[in-house]
Amino acid sequence: MDTSMTMFADLPLLSLVIWMPVIGGIFVLFSGDQNPSGARKIALVFSILTFVLTIPLWTLFDSSTAAMQFVEKHVWIADFNINYALGVDGISMPLILLTSFTTILVIISAWEVIQYRASQYLAAFLIMEGAMIGSFAAMDSILFYIFFEAMLIPMFLIIGIWGGVNRIYATLKFFLYTFIGSVLMLVALIYMYNKSGSFAIIDLQNMQLSMNEQILIFLAFLGAFAVKVPMWPVHTWLPDAHVEAPTGGSVILAAIMLKIGGYGFLRFSLPITPDASQQLDWLIITMSLTAVVYIGFVALVQQDMKKLIAYSSIAHMGFVTLGFFIVYRIGTESQGAALALEGGMVQMVSHGFISGAMFLSVGVLYDRMHSRQIADYGGVVNTMPVFAAFMVFFAMANAGLPGTSGFVGEFMVILASFKANFWIAFLAATTLILGAAYTLWMVKRVVFGDIANDNVRALKDIGKREFLILALLAIAVLALGLYPDPLVNVMHPTISNLLQHISVSKL
Amino acid sequence: MTSFMQPNLLPALPEMVMLAMACLVLVVDLFLPQQKRGFTVLLSVLTLALVSWATLFTAPAAGAVITTFGGSFIVDSLAVTLKLAVYLVTFLVFVYSRDYLKDLDIYKGEYYVLGLFAVLGMMIMISAHSFLLLYLGLELLSLSLYAMIAFNRDSVSSSEAAMKYFVLGALASGLLLYGISIFYGISGTLDLTALSLVIKEQASTNPVMLAFALTFIVVGLSFKLGAVPFHMWLPDVYQGSPTSVTLFIGSAPKIAGFAMAIRLLIDGLAGLQIDWSMMLMMLAVASMALGNVVAIVQTNFKRMLAYSTISHVGFIMLGLLAATQTGLSSAMFYTLTYAITSSVAFGVLMLINCKGFNAQEIADLKGLNDTHPWYAALLAIALFSMAGVPPTVGFYAKLVVINAVIQVDMVWLGLVAVLLSVIGLYYYLRVVKVMYFDKPEDGQAITVKDALDVKILLSANSLSLILLGLFPSFLMAWCIAAFA
Numbered sequence: 001m002d003t004s005m006t007m008f009a010d011l012p013l014l015s016l017v018i019w020m021p022v023i024g025g026i027f028v029l030f031s032g033d034q035n036p037s038g039a040r041k042i043a044l045v046f047s048i049l050t051f052v053l054t055i056p057l058w059t060l061f062d063s064s065t066a067a068m069q070f071v072e073k074h075v076w077i078a079d080f081n082i083n084y085a086l087g088v089d090g091i092s093m094p095l096i097l098l099t100s101f102t103t104i105l106v107i108i109s110a111w112e113v114i115q116y117r118a119s120q121y122l123a124a125f126l127i128m129e130g131a132m133i134g135s136f137a138a139m140d141s142i143l144f145y146i147f148f149e150a151m152l153i154p155m156f157l158i159i160g161i162w163g164g165v166n167r168i169y170a171t172l173k174f175f176l177y178t179f180i181g182s183v184l185m186l187v188a189l190i191y192m193y194n195k196s197g198s199f200a201i202i203d204l205q206n207m208q209l210s211m212n213e214q215i216l217i218f219l220a221f222l223g224a225f226a227v228k229v230p231m232w233p234v235h236t237w238l239p240d241a242h243v244e245a246p247t248g249g250s251v252i253l254a255a256i257m258l259k260i261g262g263y264g265f266l267r268f269s270l271p272i273t274p275d276a277s278q279q280l281d282w283l284i285i286t287m288s289l290t291a292v293v294y295i296g297f298v299a300l301v302q303q304d305m306k307k308l309i310a311y312s313s314i315a316h317m318g319f320v321t322l323g324f325f326i327v328y329r330i331g332t333e334s335q336g337a338a339l340a341l342e343g344g345m346v347q348m349v350s351h352g353f354i355s356g357a358m359f360l361s362v363g364v365l366y367d368r369m370h371s372r373q374i375a376d377y378g379g380v381v382n383t384m385p386v387f388a389a390f391m392v393f394f395a396m397a398n399a400g401l402p403g404t405s406g407f408v409g410e411f412m413v414i415l416a417s418f419k420a421n422f423w424i425a426f427l428a429a430t431t432l433i434l435g436a437a438y439t440l441w442m443v444k445r446v447v448f449g450d451i452a453n454d455n456v457r458a459l460k461d462i463g464k465r466e467f468l469i470l471a472l473l474a475i476a477v478l479a480l481g482l483y484p485d486p487l488v489n490v491m492h493p494t495i496s497n498l499l500q501h502i503s504v505s506k507l
Numbered sequence: 508m509t510s511f512m513q514p515n516l517l518p519a520l521p522e523m524v525m526l527a528m529a530c531l532v533l534v535v536d537l538f539l540p541q542q543k544r545g546f547t548v549l550l551s552v553l554t555l556a557l558v559s560w561a562t563l564f565t566a567p568a569a570g571a572v573i574t575t576f577g578g579s580f581i582v583d584s585l586a587v588t589l590k591l592a593v594y595l596v597t598f599l600v601f602v603y604s605r606d607y608l609k610d611l612d613i614y615k616g617e618y619y620v621l622g623l624f625a626v627l628g629m630m631i632m633i634s635a636h637s638f639l640l641l642y643l644g645l646e647l648l649s650l651s652l653y654a655m656i657a658f659n660r661d662s663v664s665s666s667e668a669a670m671k672y673f674v675l676g677a678l679a680s681g682l683l684l685y686g687i688s689i690f691y692g693i694s695g696t697l698d699l700t701a702l703s704l705v706i707k708e709q710a711s712t713n714p715v716m717l718a719f720a721l722t723f724i725v726v727g728l729s730f731k732l733g734a735v736p737f738h739m740w741l742p743d744v745y746q747g748s749p750t751s752v753t754l755f756i757g758s759a760p761k762i763a764g765f766a767m768a769i770r771l772l773i774d775g776l777a778g779l780q781i782d783w784s785m786m787l788m789m790l791a792v793a794s795m796a797l798g799n800v801v802a803i804v805q806t807n808f809k810r811m812l813a814y815s816t817i818s819h820v821g822f823i824m825l826g827l828l829a830a831t832q833t834g835l836s837s838a839m840f841y842t843l844t845y846a847i848t849s850s851v852a853f854g855v856l857m858l859i860n861c862k863g864f865n866a867q868e869i870a871d872l873k874g875l876n877d878t879h880p881w882y883a884a885l886l887a888i889a890l891f892s893m894a895g896v897p898p899t900v901g902f903y904a905k906l907v908v909i910n911a912v913i914q915v916d917m918v919w920l921g922l923v924a925v926l927l928s929v930i931g932l933y934y935y936l937r938v939v940k941v942m943y944f945d946k947p948e949d950g951q952a953i954t955v956k957d958a959l960d961v962k963i964l965l966s967a968n969s970l971s972l973i974l975l976g977l978f979p980s981f982l983m984a985w986c987i988a989a990f991a
Contacts, residue, residue: 077980079987080910120880142906146897153891156936160944161876168944172936179896179932183925190910191918 012072013056014086017100018134020050025126028119036118040111043122047107050129051100057093063490066090066497068139076143082199085139090494091266091345092136094487095259098352099136101476102255103129105469106248109360112465113247113367114162121162124154125248132256136263141189142199144267145182148224148260152178155249155257163244170237170244177237181227185268188220192272205271209506214276221269222284228261231284231321232291235314242310243372247363250306254313254355259348262320266341266498270324274502277325284325289427291318296434300441305365305372308442309358312398315431316351316410320344322428323413329420332503336419341495342488343412349487350397350405350480357394357473361387364466365446368459374445378452383459388447390462390470395443397477399436405480515575518582521561521590522630528554529623536616544614551601551619555594555626562590570991578698579637585839585989589633589766592843596758597626599850602964604751606956607857610865611749613659621658622755625651629763635770638687638697642680645731645767648760649676655755656748668747675730675740683727689720699775706778721779724771725786732764734824735793738817745813750865753809754853757816758846761823765842768827773835780830787828792923794821799931808869811934812852815893818931819845822908825924829911836986837907843982844892844900844975851889851969855882858961860954869938874947879955881962883942885969892972894935895928900975907983 024046031039062069068087076084088096106125114121131154134147152175159171193199196207209217227234238258242250270277277284292315299311323344327337364387365380366372381388397404400411410431417425451457462470480487516523532554536547565582567573572583601619608614628651631644653676657669691697693716694705706717726737733741745753772783798818805811819841826838859882861871876883892901905928909921947953975982 077983079980079983080907146902149897149902153896156939157943160940168940171944172933172940175936176929176933180926180929183929184922186906187909187913187918187921187925190906190913190921193910194914 013053014070014072014088014133014137017050017053017057017096018086018130018137020053020130021046021103021126021133022130024050025123025130028126029123031119033117033119036115039119039122040107043107043126044104046126047100047104047129051104054097054100054133057088058097058490061088061093061490063090064493066493069093071139073139076140080142080193080199081197082142083140084143085200086137086143087139088137090491091263091498094345094349094490095136095256095263096133098259098349099129099132099256102251102352102356105356105360105472106251108465108469109251109363110248113363116162121158121246121248124158125252128154128158128252132260135260139201140199141201141204141268144201145186145189149179149182151257155253158249159241159245162246162249165244166240167244170240173237174241177227177234181223181225181234184220185224188217192217201267204268205501207506209273211275211279211507214273214506215279218269218273218276218280221264221273225261225264225269226287228264229258229317229321230261230314231287231318232295232314233287235291235295238314239307239310242313242359243304243306247359247366250359250363251356254309254359255352258313258317259352262317262324262344262348265321265324266345270502271498273506275505275507277502278328281325281328284321285329285424288318288322288325289424291315292322292431293427293434296431296438299438300434302438303374305362305374305442305446306359307372308374308438309355309362309398312358312435312438313351313355315435316347316355316398319347319410319413319428319431320351322424323347323409323416326413326417326420326424327499327502329424330416332499334419336416337499338492338495339412340416341498342491343409343416345409345491345495346405346412346480346484346487347409350409350477353473353476353480354394354397354404354406357390357470357477358398360466360469360473361391361394364462364470369455374442376453377446377456379449379456380447380459382451383456384461386467387462387470390474391447392443393474394470394477395439397481399439400432403478403481405477405484408481408484514577518565518573518575519580519634520565521558522627522634524561525554525558525623525627525630528557529620529627532616532623533620536620539616541614544616545605547616547619548601548605551623552598554623555598555601558626558630559591559594562587562594569988574636576640578700579640580634581636582634583989584985584991585766585769586634588985588989589762589839590630592846593626593629593633593759593762596762596846596850597622597755599854599964599968600751600755600758603754603850603854603857603961606958606961607749607751607865610860610956611659613749615658618655618658618751621651621655625655625755626759629759632763633766635767636699636774638691638699641767641770642684642687644763645683646680648763649680652752652756652760655752656744658752659749662747662749664747665749668744671740671747672744679727679730679737682723682730686720686723686727689716689723693717693720699770702775703777706776710778717779718782721776721782722786724776725783725790728764728768728771729790731767732761732820732823733817734790734820735797735817738794738797741817742810742813745816746807746810746867750809750853750857750867754850754857757812757849757853761816761820762842762846765823765839769835772827773830777830784828784830787824788920791821791824791828792920794818794824795924795927799927799934802931802934805934806868806870808856808872808938809853809867811869811938812849815931815934816849818927819893822905822924822928825920826908826911829915829917831911831915832987832990833907833914834911835990836983837904837911839986839989840979840983841904841908843986844904844972847968847975848889848892848901848972851885851965851972852893854961854965854968855886855889858882858956858965860956862952869941871953872938872942873945875942875953877947878953881966882955885965887939887942888969888972890935890938892976894932896932898976899972900979901972903976903979
């Protein structure tokens, strides 16, 4: 521990980044609806403070070890051996940074757009940020579960209060879908607690489980995480939720919430039920490939921009789950397996930036035209050249253009898949065509061409606030695309350790 | 017992204080003019405080048990904890009710006196350790409740509810008595400890007779708790009663009913655990299923909460049927937290007036967040807690109960319970939706009876659901200690 660390070593850094936004949210809530500009400023300050506090997690992170870092542990509910235990490793730390970064953008993006009950809106996002960071940092499964569920309430309200026409259907569907998946996980967790006497994730990872138990537990976890990711065929809540959610809600949903599903697979499914994961990897691979191919085609025919991006999210997340579960076919000891897992992780982070950017771009258009229909647009480049440049750039990234972050993850997963099976890799690689087709076709219809109607003619280009958000995201997409090494290096020891763990049978 | 012995009266001090104070309140109230009715309320609250003190004063040391009146009256840590919870909930009821009663023009001292007598009945039930005393307490509670339900005598629905409760309650009491009489016939004793010894002897020789008697006891108990298929009185009574009485029925007597279940099933009939666990399992699944499903179609908020209560009773029974220390303490935890949670829901409902009338329908809450965001938030917390969404205490209550059934190798029952609770989530969310997502209709002016003391208490009540959800340890420790 060098001297620069000692300053932070005493601070309960993870607790701070979890509770800072929650406290900020409560402040914002009590600042009231009378003073929306004050509420905005408080929210921005707290979100930036939180982000600043997450930076030491990155700079002081020791990427030579797979052990949990910044560990905090306090007895919480002694009778059930539940601990308030926090810690990060190479797979959770990048996601925490992604969360705190994205929340700032969301707060800024709401600046002028949200006028109705702005304080409640911003407070919901801040509280949700705390819950999301908490679920990434939790080392106790009940703590994880509590954060995992608690983030549903603010999102439920965000979609329901500030959403579109069909918001109530969408938000109820969102809540019920996610909840039904996660209660199965709860039963599995309690079952394992009764066998192992502990709710600590590490103890669950190390306990012995028979094949039958593993399969049932695996399916319970699948229920929770497949809905969250979402994987085909339990994805249907996502297009509804995305379409109806306000821009900020869509961004958080796509950029962070979906990642918690992927994170859950890495933290729970693979290490706790390695043998069942191996036995049932065909199931996940099939579901993932269906997402990539079939949902890719579904995205192609969408008329609604948000729906199109929602479906493209499902297809991209299919890559993540494919990367995570193809490892058994490659051989968990080999280099390719690490490539697959790291590819999945890079894809998660990259998708966080790109999908966030895409939803923000659509939000920019929606704020001006109040339409998400592709048919209502055309020739936007003529009136909004700066915006058009950004949108085309993000669309390219979404399609997986080399040099952008979208390419790195997909390429790594495809490359790894080749080591497993040619046809799996072949089907996965169709995304490069399909992704390009649906994204660029949308961009062509919306951005390029002649000015379609008077509404488009009257459009004003993006202001400083919108420019700032999109520029930050563009930098992130480029940086990760050109030089992904820092991210990969951070997660490498954790991934190797995970692979070692899952190559040992629990039977 | 051959010779008469002066029983030790001290353990029954809380009951005696309560009786004396209830009579005192009754008399004092007679001499008060209507505008000084607040004094009755104050006196009633003071009574609760005094009785709390008496309960704590006579509480045995941790783990110790005091019995008196020839073993028919028991004071243990279970009794102390449950009694204190009853006082607390009754205190909330008394405070929340005031403005509501004024509104309905039934702000009378008798309401509080009846409430106090009902508390006395519950105290006796909680401390009863013989069939006779248990029945006595139960009847005192029921009679007080019948009168309270009919308190708004000009209301047809209240009278109907009271009538229904009376007839079905009498039926349930009859069934319970029938079971008691058969057990008396078998064992020759009304004392629960003596009975448990007889059952241990006869469990193998006389199983049919014992199971026959047990069935009546369980049916009587289910009636009182409101478990399916003995729940029919509950929705009508919840809907028909004045909301303040619904609040009372929905909270404190559940705690007493839990005590009754413990005294009967655990203290007295532990030897028949295999039989009653089976019965409770069927009752629990039926209650959770029917309660949750039927609640979906309700439009009346009180009726919806009635069905929700039925499903929560199913959850409590899950803990009971596990019959382990974990199971019983988790059922107790569930009962206590449910009582606190439902206090918030009915408490908020009582304060809300819609178009000049007291809110009854779910639709009456439309756009509550627009007009009264604070009250909407308080109610939303209670609803999320009932649905079992973290970080509210309802989640933790469900967690411990499910843990209890999984611990006794009934994973499927845990699965059924969580899946049915997802159905339950839907109708709670629907109310949140009405409050938060819907706009108030034209001419639907929502007003809230905004009294500062009620507001503070209600806020503390509601926020305690989150606090207890974050820090459940101490309450859980009490519940575990009660069954040590």
